[in-house]
Amino acid sequence: MIIIFKFIKDKLTKKSIEREIDIEKAPKHVGIIMDGHGRWAKKRGLPRSAGHRAGAQKLRVITEYAKSLGVKYITAYAFSTENWKRPKAEVDSLMELLLEYLRDRDQLAGKDVIIRVIGDRSALSDEINREIDIVEECTKDREGLVLYLAINYGGRQEIVRAVKDLSKQLKDGEISGEDITEQMISDRLYTPDVPDVDLIIRPSGELRLSNFLLWQSAYSEFWFSDINWPEFTEKDFAGAILDYQNRNRRFGGV
Numbered sequence: 001m002i003i004i005f006k007f008i009k010d011k012l013t014k015k016s017i018e019r020e021i022d023i024e025k026a027p028k029h030v031g032i033i034m035d036g037h038g039r040w041a042k043k044r045g046l047p048r049s050a051g052h053r054a055g056a057q058k059l060r061v062i063t064e065y066a067k068s069l070g071v072k073y074i075t076a077y078a079f080s081t082e083n084w085k086r087p088k089a090e091v092d093s094l095m096e097l098l099l100e101y102l103r104d105r106d107q108l109a110g111k112d113v114i115i116r117v118i119g120d121r122s123a124l125s126d127e128i129n130r131e132i133d134i135v136e137e138c139t140k141d142r143e144g145l146v147l148y149l150a151i152n153y154g155g156r157q158e159i160v161r162a163v164k165d166l167s168k169q170l171k172d173g174e175i176s177g178e179d180i181t182e183q184m185i186s187d188r189l190y191t192p193d194v195p196d197v198d199l200i201i202r203p204s205g206e207l208r209l210s211n212f213l214l215w216q217s218a219y220s221e222f223w224f225s226d227i228n229w230p231e232f233t234e235k236d237f238a239g240a241i242l243d244y245q246n247r248n249r250r251f252g253g254v
């Protein structure tokens, strides 16, 4: 059965999928766990860094396309709090790539995209922090989609940060423990004004969340695919949006 569905899907064109999409029902917030860069590079006899570069290029293509499908926010997982465990040479090359893309904001996300960074910036170099400030300032008045780049980001670390903030207010007597609500945690996350993530896309065949948007994904829909991120296409993205629209989101109701 799955093979028949896959066959039908493969026969569809990007245009025919787009015709089925109802922009009004598009997910407002899409999370992307960019993955499979190393495997993509290995298949081509290239260094892992080439895979990361191809992944970064793909982010711009998909971000621009997402805008045309009515998506308002994308959060892309660029570097997790756990990625420091990778060999130093790979971490250094990822930081170099981030710096290069932050310096060239249109290469990062296209012309009409607001770029913001979430994550613990204290471990990032002064140079990267400076470029983040510049890119956020230079894109803040743009209209359209907001791209959140998660750098040195971890969902648990984000929740701990919110709890620490609350505990300070508790200690200062500004709030009492009984008053704490879910909303008060949400308000202390990196993106308090952004709707919870509606759809999380993870390519490359991995079926996990990897500490991504833990709080915000309580009722997210998930879309997995075997395709490595560098070869992910606009058609794949359109397919994910259409699948999302055909799901029945009940949020715990009936």
Ligand code: FPP
Pocket: 034, 035, 036, 037, 038, 039, 040, 052, 053, 055, 056, 059, 077, 078, 079, 080, 083, 094, 097, 098, 101, 102, 108
């Ligand atoms: C996981 O693939 C990917 C990462 C840990 C890094 C993702 C980062 C980028 C694409 C660069 C982001 C930069 C910008 C400017 C957006 P993997 O390396 O684990 O691949 P594998 O599982 O096939 O080895």
